[in-house]
């Protein structure tokens with residue numbers, strides 16, 4: 746242990762079910778009971794149709810890299826020993842786009858169109874941070 750600790754995201758009332766699931770390395774996403782679309786990030790109303798009947802459902806969390814940016818300067822002191830690292834927008838198979846970090850390979854190797862799967866990083870309070878890593882189903886290039 747050395748240096749400042751990593752930023753640990755706060756839990757809000759609306760995001761609590763998401764964070765509780767991460768304790769078991771499970772991903773849950775809200776689904777709208779009216780328009781049947783997935784919702785990310787956690788909210789009180791569906792951003793697609795405005796209805797408030799959102800329910801939590803299990804999600805696999807696999808997806809495809811939509812965009813990636815390699816960071817050579819740490820955005821937070823707790824990330825200083827990780828540069829360079831890849832911040833990516835990933836389109837999950839469940840139909841939502843989320844910002845994440847792709848780990849488990851060189852940051853410069855992360856590319857648009859790459860299949861990724863969840864990679865859970867432990868936080869100090871038992872929760873896990875949702876990151877992504879290359880999906881093993883994808884053939885190496």
Ligand SMILES: [Zn+2]
Pocket residue numbers: 777778779780781782791792793794795796
């Ligand atoms: Zn809706």
